[in-house]
Amino acid sequence: MKAPTRLSPWVVPCVLALATLWSGPTPAHHSFAHFDMNRTIAVTGTVSKWVWANPHSWVYLEVMRADGTTQSWAFECSSPNMMIRWGWRYADIKIGDKLTIDTHPARDGSPQGSVFAVYLADGRVLADPMGRRVSGDDLAKGPPPVPSKPTGEPYR
Amino acid sequence: MNTRITGKVAGLLAAAIGWTAMAAVSAPLKGEVPERNAALAQEWGRIGRLPNFWEGTWQAVTGLYHFPAPVHYTAEAAEYVKNYRPTDDTVMANCAMPGMPFVMNQGAMPIKFLPAPGMVALYIETYAVTRFFHTDRRKIDDIPNPTFLGTSVAHWEGDALVVDSRGFVQDTLLQIGALPPLPGAQFSTPIFKAHGPNLRFVERMHLKDYNTLEISTTIYDDTIFATPYTSTREWHRYTGRNSEPQEWVCSDNRDYYDAETGKLHYDVQDKAVTTSEGAGGKLRP
Numbered sequence: 001m002k003a004p005t006r007l008s009p010w011v012v013p014c015v016l017a018l019a020t021l022w023s024g025p026t027p028a029h030h031s032f033a034h035f036d037m038n039r040t041i042a043v044t045g046t047v048s049k050w051v052w053a054n055p056h057s058w059v060y061l062e063v064m065r066a067d068g069t070t071q072s073w074a075f076e077c078s079s080p081n082m083m084i085r086w087g088w089r090y091a092d093i094k095i096g097d098k099l100t101i102d103t104h105p106a107r108d109g110s111p112q113g114s115v116f117a118v119y120l121a122d123g124r125v126l127a128d129p130m131g132r133r134v135s136g137d138d139l140a141k142g143p144p145p146v147p148s149k150p151t152g153e154p155y156r
Numbered sequence: 157m158n159t160r161i162t163g164k165v166a167g168l169l170a171a172a173i174g175w176t177a178m179a180a181v182s183a184p185l186k187g188e189v190p191e192r193n194a195a196l197a198q199e200w201g202r203i204g205r206l207p208n209f210w211e212g213t214w215q216a217v218t219g220l221y222h223f224p225a226p227v228h229y230t231a232e233a234a235e236y237v238k239n240y241r242p243t244d245d246t247v248m249a250n251c252a253m254p255g256m257p258f259v260m261n262q263g264a265m266p267i268k269f270l271p272a273p274g275m276v277a278l279y280i281e282t283y284a285v286t287r288f289f290h291t292d293r294r295k296i297d298d299i300p301n302p303t304f305l306g307t308s309v310a311h312w313e314g315d316a317l318v319v320d321s322r323g324f325v326q327d328t329l330l331q332i333g334a335l336p337p338l339p340g341a342q343f344s345t346p347i348f349k350a351h352g353p354n355l356r357f358v359e360r361m362h363l364k365d366y367n368t369l370e371i372s373t374t375i376y377d378d379t380i381f382a383t384p385y386t387s388t389r390e391w392h393r394y395t396g397r398n399s400e401p402q403e404w405v406c407s408d409n410r411d412y413y414d415a416e417t418g419k420l421h422y423d424v425q426d427k428a429v430t431t432s433e434g435a436g437g438k439l440r441p
Contacts, residue, residue, distance in 0.1 A: 034420070053408040054407060055251065055406050058410065058423070074422075074423045076423070079265070112422055136215035136217045136266075137217060139215060139265075140215045140392070140394040140398070140399055142398065
């Protein structure tokens with residue numbers, strides 16, 4: 001897979017610790033060096049687990065690959081407190097839902113990613129400040145305009 | 157019964173209900189001291205005339221590791237800074253509460269001032285901790301019981317709330333400087349160091365304008381700073397439901413920082429503890 005070229009302009013790559021990413025303050029819970037924030041892929045699958053917890057939420061998908069095999073993916077989100085202010089609700093996602101996640105994948109090739117946006121079956125899009133360079137003002141005001149459909153290269 | 161009589165009965169009934177309600181409000185409660193209530197009402201009135209720190213919540217807008225020069229170190233601290241090598245990952249993982257002063261700097265979630273007679277409380281959503289600034293003119297003990305947030309007394313100097321805090325556990329996270337950004341990085345790297353026994357903070361909080369809170373913090377630690385160090389940070393006010401304070405309980409360590417290796421491991425299932433994944437919750441038997 002090659003790097004996507006259709007990232008919306010509000011995606012700012014990051015390569016160092018979350019703490020060093022944000023122009024303003026940050027939860028700074030840990031580094032995001034694990035994820036390639038310059039790449040975005042779109043992973044579609046069925047929700048197998050949905051963890052709404054601090055310091056980070058997680059979505060787990062069972063993904064059917066093009067070769068017919070199934071792969072388990074784990075996607076790291078922000079703190080629920082931040083996600084709520086960006087329009088998320090716990091009830092938005094349920095086990096068994098089919099959804100697509102724009103994600104910055106792990107550098108080591110493991111099936112993990114940091115969440116950029118989640119595309120729900122009902123058409124709603126949930127943006128996540130996870131690992132982005134945003135300020136306290138951005139966190140309070142909510143997300144910038146979100147894409148209406150996945151921007152990452154489809155993961156097969 | 158004609159309508160005129162019905163109306164009179166209804167009026168009398170309403171009056172009776174109203175009188176009963178008024179009596180209930182004005183009658184002293186058991187144990188209530190009216191004079192004390194009057195004093196409290198007067199104190200609340202005084203609070204109402206203070207600068208309005210109280211409305212809405214405040215989002216930090218100053219960079220996390222903001223630590224402007226000049227810094228005047230002790231000889232020992234200067235040597236420490238000279239030889240400092242940052243760890244690969246954050247020392248804030250594994251739900252470890254950073255304590256003062258870093259808990260004030262961390263941001264992402266807002267802070268909320270709550271006034272009361274004799275006290276100002278400051279809720280910090282990140283880590284869901286509350287600092288209590290005693291404004292009743294008490295003194296801090298010479299050797300306060302050590303805590304993560306310290307013991308704080310405060311007073312008003314004009315429109316500024318001046319908060320004096322001492323008595324910290326050794327585990328508080330103290331940034332004493334910042335290194336230039338690493339290659340490829342946009343921002344500085346923090347320098348952390350264990351604090352000395354006499355660590356003290358004096359914070360001067362005031363409204364730069366109605367929507368901007370400015371806090372100048374002076375750090376006193378004679379093992380680190382040859383002269384006290386002062387820096388200033390800003391917060392912006394937000395109101396509305398989206399900015400109301402929330403619970404923040406750190407309950408999940410599936411991103412696990414191994415202090416032995418200085419490495420962070422992601423999605424470590426045997427460290428995953430949370431109550432929000434249905435039957436999988438592990439916080440309780």
